Amino acid sequence: MKLQVAMDVLTVEAALELAGKVAEYVDIIELGTPLVKNAGLSAVTAVKTAHPDKIVFADMKTMDAGELEAEIAFAAGADLVSVLGSADDSTIAGAVKAAKAHNKGIVVDLIGVADKVTRAKEARALGAKFIEFHAGLDEQAKPGYNLNVLLSAGEEARVPFSVAGGVNLSTIEAVQRAGADVAVVGGSIYSADDPAVAAKELKAAII
Numbered sequence: 001m002k003l004q005v006a007m008d009v010l011t012v013e014a015a016l017e018l019a020g021k022v023a024e025y026v027d028i029i030e031l032g033t034p035l036v037k038n039a040g041l042s043a044v045t046a047v048k049t050a051h052p053d054k055i056v057f058a059d060m061k062t063m064d065a066g067e068l069e070a071e072i073a074f075a076a077g078a079d080l081v082s083v084l085g086s087a088d089d090s091t092i093a094g095a096v097k098a099a100k101a102h103n104k105g106i107v108v109d110l111i112g113v114a115d116k117v118t119r120a121k122e123a124r125a126l127g128a129k130f131i132e133f134h135a136g137l138d139e140q141a142k143p144g145y146n147l148n149v150l151l152s153a154g155e156e157a158r159v160p161f162s163v164a165g166g167v168n169l170s171t172i173e174a175v176q177r178a179g180a181d182v183a184v185v186g187g188s189i190y191s192a193d194d195p196a197v198a199a200k201e202l203k204a205a206i207i
């Protein structure tokens with residue numbers, strides 16, 4: 001299982017600083033949606049230039065204009081770009097077309113999708129490289145939030161998948177047991193007292 005750090009910071013400087021601390025322990029470096037919105041796609045270029053050996057994920061969360069939005073992110077240096085599972089099939093297909101042109105990949109993010117198992121299979125058939133079973137920051141803050149719901153859905157869908165939703169040191173083993181290909185970790189790394197130590201411990205917990 002790969003480890004993906006989600007950098008939900010707001011500036012290129014903060015992203016480069018965080019990536020510099022954790023890169024040796026992670027496989028995928030994600031530029032979070034707030035970062036891409038605040039700093040623009042030049043942030044993707046800066047991180048890919050600093051870490052050319054890492055898989056760089058632009059969390060575009062594209063909802064429309066799939067081919068165009070994926071194209072500009074790949075052109076900026078992204079290796080993976082996210083499209084929302086709630087988007088129209090044509091949006092996902094357009095993004096996949098751009099990915100194929102660049103020999104890169106699209107990740108379909110199931111945030112907010114009610115029937116995640118069905119949509120995961122559909123998105124995979126449309127050409128997504130893998131599917132992100134995701135509960136966003138707002139959903140995580142709601143009472144009763146339970147990561148296990150995501151893990152069960154991921155297991156059931158039988159597609160290549162990642163899991164994002166407050167994954168931490170105490171849950172990463174369960175993510176792996178569920179068969180995830182990628183564990184996505186944001187807050188548990190970037191909010192840690194020492195992000196490098198947090199990333200190192202998470203990596204060590206992966207068998």
Ligand SMILES: O=C(CO)[C@H](O)[C@H](O)COP(=O)(O)O
Nearest residue numbers: 006136165166167185186187
């Ligand atoms: O995409 C996101 C929010 O929409 C986050 O980056 C993702 O949820 C991972 O962060 P955390 O581990 O803090 O949940």
